[in-house]
Amino acid sequence: MNSMRRRGTVLVTAALAGSVLAACGAGQSDDSDDAALIVGTTDKVVSIDPAGSYDNGSMAVQTQVYQYLLNFPAGSTELTPDAAQECEFDAKDQTLYVCTMKDGLKFANGNELTASDVAFSFNRILTINNPNGPSALLGAMKKVEARDDSTVVFTLAAPGDQTFAQVLVTSAGPIVDEETYPADSLLDDTAAVEANGFSGPYTIGEYKKNELAEFTVNEDYDGTYGEPKSDVTMRYYADSNNLKLDVEKGDIDVAYRSLTPTDIDSLEKSDDVTVHTGPGGELRYIVFNLKTMPGEDEAQKQAVRQAAAYLVNRDEISSEVYKGTYTPAYSAVPDGQVGATEAFKDKYGDKPDKAAATKVLEDAGVSTPVTLNLQWNPDHYGSSSDQEYQAVKRQLEDSGLFTVNLQSTEWNTYSEERVKDAYPAFQLGWFPDFPDADNYLTPFFAPGNFLESHYEDPAMTKLLDAQRVDADQASREATLGQAQEMVAEQVPILPLLTGAQVAVAGKDVKGVSDTLDPSFKFRFASLSK
DSSP states (O other), X not given: OOBTBOOOOBSSOHHHHHHHHHHHTTTOOOOOTTOXXXXXXXXXXXXXXXXXXXXXXXXXXXXXXXXXXXXOOTTOOXXXXXXXXXXXXXXXXXXXXXXXXXXXXXXXTSOBOOHHHHHHHHHHHHHHOOTTSSGGGGTTEEEEEEEETTEEEEEESSTTOSSHHHHTTSTTOOOOOTTTSOSSSOOOHHHHHHHTOOOSXXXXXXXXXXXXXXXXXXXTOOSTTOSOOOOEEEEEBSSHXXXXXHXXXXXXXXXXXXXXXXXXXXXXXXXXXXXXXXXXXXXXEEEEOTTXXXXXXXXXXXXXXXXXHHHOOHHHIIIIISTTSEEEOOSXXXXXXXXXXXXXXXXXXXXXXXXXXXXXXXXXXXXSSEEEEEEEOSSSSOTTHHHHHHHHHHHHHHTTSEEEEEEEOOHHHHHHHGGGTOOSEEEEEEXXXXXXXXXXXXXXXXXXXXXXXXXXXXXXXXXXXXXXXXXXXXXXXXHHHHHHHHHHHHOSEEEEEEEEEEEEEETTOBSHHHHOSTTOOOOGGGXXX
């Protein structure tokens, strides 16, 4: 998923916060299965409309309210029908992926949900092509159309695409109501809530963007997640300090993204809460804008990127900033994913190498110190981002080869400006859309990728296309390895760290660990107390 995709003083006023707590029973003792829950987060929502967002905060909302053709049940990475009855390749033409819909599906507003809505949903993502949207995920799809009310047909660019079924579960997969969503423009959040074109496990009641969202069980939902156990209110925090205090006091039931490593370490010692940890996959990295970064030509720009790769000290950032909750990442594909390598360690080592950095700059004729404007975000990737990027600045400048100008911008502006060539180098993070190495490569490096960094290489595109349709696992992994080596050579991104999923909950909250699985979907339907 994008960016990470995407994240305390509480944004709601004190009076409003009090009314929310009273309504939802925060801090009260209630052992019933249907007791309402409050989940806190520092993530921000860019857009409820799937065509306008590709980030963690937005995905957290979309996961609850939209249906998908296929989905992952809690605790599993096995694709399971959601709105579809079944999906499979056409026996005679492997470029056709055909999904048959369940009967009698409806949106919460009463409109029927048919194959036409599905085709409309995917087509509008490509038509709108919003820079913050998920259109990059649909590069393998040539077209989609409804054959009839119950059959939707995807025509793929290559036969037997091994990853396309998983794309249906991503940020590109939510099914929207074609009677309420415009075909060529985004629907703003307020209008989306009022239209009630939701068919997932929840609908949305009261909604104040990035303050609170009330999720009400959709009694008509019939899909992968089963019957939700509780209504849920999401509260949004400006930083992690109050998030940590509120979950510890019991004023909220669950804190999900993003507590600091120090907070997590402290909460693990508390008798009042449980720290739940699930499989990782989060990637933290620096993106270089190949158009605006320092360097007089492509060779100099690449030399600057390679020099930075020789100088960063991931172990120091991991231990001193994140206390081991994040570990060094030496590839675009994090350790633990099938096909992952350590291409950056192989090329640049695992310790800073000033001599090698100096040589690569001298060989390209780059004058030093190189002035690098590096942008980071204070409200989307956790409060430790400040320390993380101060460490990067110090490491680069200690070599004498760089002068780093650090700048920060809040997420709503950041997400707009980064795609307008405003930042020569900038922080991003990634939660995978689905558990496959391809999802760390194709969205980043295929033509039209979401990074908007002006990277495109036909050789890389060829490798990505080849692995995607290769049913031989050993052969596919070899191709994935070549792609990772190319990333290490070219350094369009500089991977820094990878981390686990963490949620902190009251002792009476059930189901948290069930949803912290490799699908990276936090499902409110799993939660109860």
